[in-house]
Amino acid sequence: MRDAITVRDLTRRFGDFTAVDAVSFAVRAGEIFGFLGPNGAGKTTTIRMLTGLLAPSSGSATVAGLDVGTRADAVREVIGYMSQKFSLYGDLTVAENIELFAGLYGVTGARYDDRRAWVLAMAGLEDRTDRLTAELPLGWKQRLALGCAVLHEPAVLFLDEPTSGVDPLARRRFWDLIDGLSERGTTVLVSTHYMEEAEYCHRLALMNRGRLIALDSPSGLRGSLASAGSLRGSSDVGDMGDVGVRSSLEDVFVELVRREGGAVVG
Amino acid sequence: MTGGSVVVEGLTRRFGALTAVRELTFSVAAGELFGLVGPDGAGKTTTLRMLAGVLRPSAGDALLGGRSVAREPDHVRPQIAYMPQRFGLYEDLTVRENLSFYADLYRVPRAERPARLERLYAFSNLGPFQDRLAGKLSGGMKQKLSLSCALIHRPAILLLDEPTFGVDPISRRDLWLILTEMIAEGVTVILSTAYMDEAERCDRVALLNEGLVLALDTPAALRAGLEGAVVAIRAEDARRARDVLRQLSDIRRASLFGETVHAVVAEWVGADSLRRELSAAGVRVLDARRVEPSLEDVFIQRVAGEEAHA
Numbered sequence: 001m002r003d004a005i006t007v008r009d010l011t012r013r014f015g016d017f018t019a020v021d022a023v024s025f026a027v028r029a030g031e032i033f034g035f036l037g038p039n040g041a042g043k044t045t046t047i048r049m050l051t052g053l054l055a056p057s058s059g060s061a062t063v064a065g066l067d068v069g070t071r072a073d074a075v076r077e078v079i080g081y082m083s084q085k086f087s088l089y090g091d092l093t094v095a096e097n098i099e100l101f102a103g104l105y106g107v108t109g110a111r112y113d114d115r116r117a118w119v120l121a122m123a124g125l126e127d128r129t130d131r132l133t134a135e136l137p138l139g140w141k142q143r144l145a146l147g148c149a150v151l152h153e154p155a156v157l158f159l160d161e162p163t164s165g166v167d168p169l170a171r172r173r174f175w176d177l178i179d180g181l182s183e184r185g186t187t188v189l190v191s192t193h194y195m196e197e198a199e200y201c202h203r204l205a206l207m208n209r210g211r212l213i214a215l216d217s218p219s220g221l222r223g224s225l226a227s228a229g230s231l232r233g234s235s236d237v238g239d240m241g242d243v244g245v246r247s248s249l250e251d252v253f254v255e256l257v258r259r260e261g262g263a264v265v266g
Numbered sequence: 267m268t269g270g271s272v273v274v275e276g277l278t279r280r281f282g283a284l285t286a287v288r289e290l291t292f293s294v295a296a297g298e299l300f301g302l303v304g305p306d307g308a309g310k311t312t313t314l315r316m317l318a319g320v321l322r323p324s325a326g327d328a329l330l331g332g333r334s335v336a337r338e339p340d341h342v343r344p345q346i347a348y349m350p351q352r353f354g355l356y357e358d359l360t361v362r363e364n365l366s367f368y369a370d371l372y373r374v375p376r377a378e379r380p381a382r383l384e385r386l387y388a389f390s391n392l393g394p395f396q397d398r399l400a401g402k403l404s405g406g407m408k409q410k411l412s413l414s415c416a417l418i419h420r421p422a423i424l425l426l427d428e429p430t431f432g433v434d435p436i437s438r439r440d441l442w443l444i445l446t447e448m449i450a451e452g453v454t455v456i457l458s459t460a461y462m463d464e465a466e467r468c469d470r471v472a473l474l475n476e477g478l479v480l481a482l483d484t485p486a487a488l489r490a491g492l493e494g495a496v497v498a499i500r501a502e503d504a505r506r507a508r509d510v511l512r513q514l515s516d517i518r519r520a521s522l523f524g525e526t527v528h529a530v531v532a533e534w535v536g537a538d539s540l541r542r543e544l545s546a547a548g549v550r551v552l553d554a555r556r557v558e559p560s561l562e563d564v565f566i567q568r569v570a571g572e573e574a575h576a
Contacts, residue, residue: 032524038434038435038436038437039404039405039406039434039437040404084432137306137307138306139305139306164431164432165428165431165432165460166305166306166460167303167304167305167306167308167460167565167569168460168462168562168565168566169305169565169566169569169570170305170306172521172566175522176521176522179505179522183505193433193434193435194461195435195463196461196462196463196562199523199524200522200523200524201524202524202525217524217525218523218524218525218526219500219525219526250435250463253435254435254436254439257436262436263434263436
């Protein structure tokens with residue numbers, strides 16, 4: 001399958017500080033790719049480069065076949081972006097937010113009518129078009145924010161902790177929508193530090209101190225560490241009982257970061 | 267002092283026509299770690315606010331350490347610490363200045379402060395950052411400072427509203443280390459969370475929905491009470507496996523987690539029958555096994571079940 005994102009030796013320095021250090025990976029078209037790492041690991045800087053907002057110091061990257069260093073403007077037209085801080089306007093209605101984003105992305109005419117109907121159906125907001133966005137429960141806001149981020153049918157979708165703070169049911173509904181997009185060919189890159197979100201990804205890249213320290217499927221990551229026998233005793237919190245699959249992915253995360261000398265503090 | 271027990275009786279809060287919390291009744295023993303989970307609007311934050319004495323109940327009452335929040339909130343406050351979702355840190359004060367401010371507010375005797383601060387710094391790893399402005403801390407460090415401020419007066423009862431919201435896994439571990447230490451010292455902790463792995467760490471969990479308790483028990487008992495069995499299936503085409511499973515009559519629910527499908531079967535008769543049904547539909551199964559249900563499975567079954575009845 002074609003790669004939707006390719007990253008080769010991508011590096012970004014700020015003065016003496018190397019925020020992203022020779023990172024290389026590729027994301028397949030239609031893949032749901034998770035990007036994990038503690039604060040200061042370089043996730044945000046990498047995503048800012050991939051979305052054409054920040055020029056690399058060295059190395060290269062392409063998104064949907066476009067070089068982020070030389071074609072940043074074109075890159076921004078083929079991507080969608082949704083952040084935990086939502087770009088939605090709380091004092092506008094649901095319909096007004098959709099109209100605003102359609103205007104920004106140049107979605108007009110019959111295509112606007114189609115896409116508007118699609119977003120409302122996808123988010124389950126058909127009966128709530130006149131509601132103020134600020135008054136919606138968090139789960140609905142997240143679905144509307146997702147709809148607005150994909151109004152222009154981007155080839156690659158960037159999500160930054162898209163479901164933080166919602167309950168398991170709302171999270172599962174959101175990820176059903178993401179999987180639907182992925183099934184129809186949209187490539188999804190999710191940046192998160194929640195293992196609950198990481199579980200929904202096909203593959204996970206783990207960053208620490210600007211470097212890529214692991215890249216595998218969720219089960220592959222768990223398996224590699226469990227078979228090395230290093231999960232026992234890696235938990236500081238004492239006996240937490242049988243906390244199942246999700247927590248052990250967190251153990252993997254904490255253990256790998258620790259092996260690399262810990263997270264950046266500060 | 268009666269210790270840090272909490273007794274909630276018929277606690278109710280109405281906002282106009284909306285009843286956010288209805289006749290909530292439960293008890294939390296001194297030294298217990300008690301979790302409140304539930305979807306948006308379930309009443310978790312409203313409950314914590316009433317327990318903290320910052321919101322008056324419309325009806326009912328809660329006794330914290332034997333004192334009534336409805337009748338004598340001033341006697342409740344010295345025993346508790348309440349950490350709301352957005353804690354009142356002063357961003358233009360340093361870490362140390364924030365801690366001193368809360369020490370003043372809670373009238374912590376001067377002589378006790380150095381030892382108390384040293385302990386909190388040791389817990390939180392904030393010692394090297396004493397002179398940093400709170401506004402310049404990362405999200406995780408802010409939460410640790412908030413918790414430290416809440417703990418400065420050695421409360422018997424700790425009320426925490428989503429304490430790890432927006433915190434990375436490394437800081438999340440630090441926060442849990444602090445909580446574990448507090449519980450070991452006999453402090454009662456009631457916290458709300460959207461994360462089921464955190465709910466798993468609680469002694470008991472109340473699952474709230476629309477202001478009512480749907481279930482209240484230990485995590486193990488809640489998991490044991492799940493109807494049906496959970497099966498994890500890896501298949502060559504996981505999406506198709508999910509779609510096929512959803513058509514089968516004895517499958518209650520099937521969800522995709524990346525490469526794996528989690529299905530809830532009404533009755534467990536072994537993995538072979540599922541393998542047969544999937545391969546009859548042309549799906550090659552790589553692995554299928556029964557797994558321990560998670561609290562997330564319990565949550566989804568109970569809350570989705572409520573919605574189906576509504």
